[in-house]
Structures are given as C-alpha cells and as structure tokens.
Amino acid sequence: MNGGKPLQGEGNIERYEPARLERRPLAATGSSGTIEMERAPELVAYWNVLRKRRWTVLAVFFVLFTLVLLGTLKQRPVYRATALLEIQKENANILTMKEMFELDTVSDTYLETQYKIFKSDTLARRVISQLHLDTIEEFNPKNRSRESVDQAVLARFEDRLGIEPVKRSRLVEVTFDSYDPQLAARAVNVLAENYIEQNLEVRWEATQKASEWLAQQLAGMKGKLEKSEDELQAYVRENGLLFLETEKGGRENIADERLRQLQEELTHAQSVRYEKESLARLAEAGDAAALPGLADNKLLQDLTERLADLERERAQLSSTFTPEYPKVRQVQSQIEQIEAVLKRERLRAAERVKNEYAAAVRREALVRQAWEQQQHAVAERTVQYTILRREVGANRELYEGLLSRLKEAGVSAGLKSSNIRIVDAAQAPKKPAKPNLLVNLGLGLLLGLGFGVGAAFLLEHLDNTLKSAEDVERFLQVPALALIPSAQSLNGNGRGAHGLAQGKSPKKELALAKKGPPHPAWFRIDAPGQHGTFTEAFRGLRTSVLLSTAERAPRTLLVTSARPGEGKTTVSINLSISLAQLGPGVLLIDGDLRRPSVHRAFGLENEGGVVRYLTGGQDWRQVVRPSGLAGLDVIVSGPMPPNPAELLSSERMRQLIREATREYRCVIIDSPPLLNVADSRILATMVEGLILVVEGGGTPRELAQRAQACVRNVGAAVIGVVLNNLDLRADGGYYAQYYRDDYYTTPEASTNGDAAHAAKAHQG
Incomplete structure (x- = not known):
C-alpha cells in the first residue's frame, strides 16, 4: 500500500502506520483520562448558554413569578x-468632664x-x-389549651410589634401590625x-425602697453618733480636760494653750541665750570696748574725752620740755589715773556680760524642762481625745448626709414625672403596609430570573454531550x-441525517434490511429536492x-462512531457521493458485516x-457494483x-484495500461502532485516516473519548x-446563522469550485 508500512500486532492482525498523516498529541488529564484544554470563560x-436554554429560563421565571403574584394577591x-x-x-445632673466623654456609651x-423593656x-x-x-x-x-393559647397570643403579639430607633436622636418608633387598622x-x-x-x-x-433603707440606716447612724459623743464626754471628764471659748466661737483646750505658751517662752529664752553668748565670747576675747552699753556710759565718755585732752597737752609739753x-x-x-579708771570700768562691764549669759542659759534650761513635762502630759491625753473627736465628726457627717438623702427621696416620691413622653400618638392607617405588590413583584422578578439562569447553567453543566465544534x-x-x-432543525420534518430511512426507526429499518427489499428513501444529498443546507454541509466535510x-x-x-444510531452510514454514503461529484474513482465499502445498510441506500x-x-469465493473486482451515480462504485x-x-x-x-487503492482515487469504508465490537478497531489499522461520527447533543463526551482511546490504542x-x-x-441559534436558506442552493444548481480546487491541490 502506498505511503505506509505494515506493523505486526497481536495475533495475526497487521496494523497500518500512516506515513503522511499529521498526528495531534492527546493529553489525558486526571485519572479518568478526560481530555480537556483550559480555556478562559x-x-x-x-450568552449562548442562556439563548440555548431560554425556554428553561422563561419556564422557571414564569412559574416563580406566577407563584409570587398569586401569593401576593391571596395574602390578607x-x-x-x-x-x-x-x-x-x-x-x-451636672456632669464632670469624664462623664461628658462617657455620655454616649452610657446613653446607648x-x-x-428601654428597647428591651418595650x-x-x-x-x-x-x-x-x-385590649382582650x-x-x-x-x-x-383554635383547638388549644388555655396555657398554649396564652403563649400563642403572646408570641403573635410580639411578632407584630416593632421597635425602630431614629438615628442620632433619642426618638424611637413603635409599630404594630394587624389586619384591623383601628386595633x-x-x-x-x-x-x-x-x-x-x-x-x-x-x-x-425604687424611691420607696430607697426611703425605707435610708430610714433604717439613719436610725442606726443616730445611735452610733450618740454613743461616740458620750464616749468623748466621758473621756474629757475622766482626764480633767478644760476648754475655753475663743473669740471666733470655738473651743480650745487649756492644756494645749499652756503647751503653746511654753513653746513660745522656750523660743524666746533660746534667742536671748544666743545673744548673751555672743557678747560673752567678745568679752572673753578681750574686746571689751566693743561690748554694747559702754559707748552710752556718761562717765566713760567724759573720762575718754579728758584722756584725749591730756594726751594732746602732754604731746605739746613734750615738744618743749623733758x-x-x-x-x-x-x-x-x-x-595714768584716767586709764586705770577706764580699765576697771571695762572689766566690770565684761563681768556683767558673763553673768547675764549664765543667767540666760539657766532660764532656757528651766523653760525647756517645763515644756517637755507639759508636752508629755498633753500627748497622753490628746491622742485619744483626737480619735474620739474625729469619730464623732465622721458619724455626724454621715448622719447629716443620710438625713438629707431621706428628705430628697421623700420629695422624689411625691413627684409623678417621667423621662418618657409620646411625641406623636398612633393613628389608624388608611393603606395596608403588607403585602407590597411592587416589592413582591420585583422580588419575584429577581427570584425568577435568578433561579431560571441558575437552572439553565445547571442543565448545561449536567449536559455532558458534545454540542459544538468547540x-x-x-x-x-x-x-x-x-x-x-x-x-428537523432545517424544515421541521424528518428525523435528521442519522436514521436509516426517513420516518423509520432503527429497529424497523433493521427488520427491513433482513427481509431484503431495497428502501431508497435515504437522506442522500443527490436526492431531488434535498435541502441546500444539508447538501452544503457535506460539501464542507468533503473539503475538510x-x-x-x-x-x-x-x-x-x-x-465509524462510538455507538449505534449516530449516522455513520449516512455520513459514509453522502461523503462518497460528494467526492464522486468531483470526478470518478470513489469506492464505498460496507464494512459493517453485522448490520449492513449501504445496499439499501x-x-x-x-x-x-x-x-x-473474504471467504475466497470471488475476486474483489467481481463484487464491485455500480451505485447508479457517475464515479461511485459500491x-x-x-x-x-x-x-x-x-x-x-x-x-x-488488507489485499482488498491495497488493490482498491491502486485503482480508485479514494476508498471509504463504513464500519460498525467502536465500543460495541472490535471490527472497527481491526479496520482502523488498515486505513490512512479515520473519521469519528458523533451525534450533536446526543453522544456523551465520555463515550467519544473512550472511542478515541480505542483508536489510539491500535495506532490509528x-x-x-x-x-x-x-x-x-x-445553542440559541448560534450555528443557524451560518446555514441560511437564501444563501445555499440546491445540489444541482450549486457549483463545486472550492472542492474541485481542493481536489486538484491534493492529487498526487
């Protein structure tokens, strides 16, 4: 055979490896071997899915929209x-700065x-x-117990009650739904x-309870205050504490006053002693002239002046006499006499200063001793007295505070004011709030479209058939x-181009085939009055x-095909006729030995x-029969x-195919389905190419993939x-736009220029 070489397969089956066919790699994805290319949606x-499933979308939309409309109209x-x-x-009340910042949180x-209480x-x-x-x-x-009735009425009342706060305000809207507007x-x-x-x-x-509690606390606090005052008075009497009224109306303890006076005397004695001590130090240093009081002594002043006069006189006489x-x-x-008197007076003044210093030291010691004794006596009695006096003050303050709060509670109990008021009372509504026809219809529209589109895509997802070239x-x-x-899609009549005979089921056609009489009512492109679109589709197949x-x-x-009834025989016949229209040299072989159909076509x-x-009875040329069409043998x-x-x-x-190829331009073999019997896989090893026929919208892609895998396994x-x-x-008429009746003509009137050009380009 031209263009290939035989390969030894299993048993005695030889496989033909085509030499001139381009093979496309098959990429299996997943464990099931599903072949799929990633493609962006x-x-x-x-849109094509929606056009294709438009009746599903419309049906679901109509049902849901009708249900919503009927439900709305029937609703009370x-x-x-x-x-x-x-x-x-x-x-x-008047708020602090901290409370002002916390006002929103507390208020909310x-x-x-209050909303929960409502x-x-x-x-x-x-x-x-x-309201009964x-x-x-x-x-x-109806037909419920009293307890269940109360619970049901309460539940229905609360279901109809609504609380809606008005944003950024202290206003709240209270709503209630009922069949009766007045109610x-x-x-x-x-x-x-x-x-x-x-x-x-x-x-x-709350005010009454607060008043009762305050009254109880006030009685107890009054007793504590009286007890603490009695203890203070008893302590004063026992320790002989006396108090004097001050000019400001207060009371002052005599012992404390004595201690304060001794403190002042001690401070004065210390200052006097410091002064006398400084003078005594001057006297001890021999600087008697600097002692205070000497400069004011009249006698010393006169003697000093007389001494100065005599010294001047002596100086004058000494300048003249010896x-x-x-x-x-x-x-x-x-x-000399005057100096002796001055010296004696100064010594006497220094001695007097020393005596005064000694007296100041003794007085300070006496005052200090008296102050320490008084301080010790006051400390023993004043500490306990202060404790008792503070307790009396604290109890009196608590008592007065409770008394004030009790009076305020009494005043509050007499006031009947509320922090809640009705701004607008409810009026009987004139129009019903439910049902809202426009809202419900809009909701029905959205639900209908949403569920309709969802149902369309769900059906499309569940549809695993091959429906398009993509x-x-x-x-x-x-x-x-x-x-x-x-x-049927072209003119609304017939079963399509996959049946055995027009208007006949596959079972009836098989019975007719066994009986033997020919039935030429086939979907052949050369039949008189055949649809131009159908004819042109096979011309496109021929060109491809x-x-x-x-x-x-x-x-x-x-x-071949994956399963029976997909139209492989019709495709074989019409492809052969279309090739024969280009010129002689086309042979059609019916390789389906189990359910033959070519003869009846x-x-x-x-x-x-x-x-x-094959059984050796005749030469292959003896079994070739004319089809009745020029250029096509069967x-x-x-x-x-x-x-x-x-x-x-x-x-x-194999010999039949090789020899027929030498004498015919093209040999086409119609074979059984791939997945039913092994006949097609055997024949696939003997040809240069295989055409797989699948029913659009009818063949599951898994079956087509299995059929393709069978062909691949035998090397075809x-x-x-x-x-x-x-x-x-x-698909919403996606492909119908390419098959228009006004564009295609009948087979007799159409030209074969494109196919003829393709045939000339591939002759060799």
Missing part, C-alpha cells in the same frame, strides 16, 4: 400603626435597655389583657401608655471536520477531508459483497457471517470528528 459563551392586607416616643436621660446602653413579656401581657386580644381570632388560635393604632397607644406608667411605677417603687619737767610729770600722772476541540483535541444539521493532511488527501478512510441487493470475497456487505472479526482481520481484507489516527444530526435551533 467568555461572556459570549454564557396587614395595616401598620406607628407612634413616636422620646426617651430622655434619667436623672440628668440605657436606650438599648418588648418584654410583662408589658405585652398588660396590653393583651386590656385573646378573644380576637387574629391572635387566638393596630389602639395597640400601639396602649402599649406606649403602659410603658410610661410602668416606668413611673418602677421609679416610685619728761622730768614738773608740768609734764603732772599731766602724765593724770593720764466541545470537540476542547475534549477530543481533534478538529471538527463538519457540522451536519438535522432535517481533502485538506486534512499537508502533502495529499488520505486515500483510504474509515467512517442505493437500492441494491445484499448479495456477494465483502463476505463472499461493495456491499453480503450475508451476515458467523465470524465477522476474523474475516475482517484476514490478509484478504483520527483526522477529525463529524458532528452529525446537529440541532441548529440549539
């Missing part, structure tokens, strides 16, 4: 009454507490009792009034050679096959054929043999996939 792909109107209350801070806590069971039971809500059908369910308004107003009344009751009870001169001697004698390239990594539309390899088109092709008898040749299958696989794996089958090459019986209305 595109908005167009999402609910009226909502609203009252506005102001909650002020309780017991507002207080407000949250929704308390106690307050709700008071309103239920006053347990007798109203809206709140009182809704009464419930809110009664609730607000009971809340204010309960607040007053709580404050009054010391022995009587006058000089007289003056000298007077000077799916083929993504999961199988081989090109999609052609997309064959179904007849001719251009599938680089050097030349494959001359031997095997057409051309109205031939299923006699002789491949089986007769070898039918023949009678069903007991061992199809053994016949197909024989050397005569898949040149591409034909997506057959494709519903052009699926």
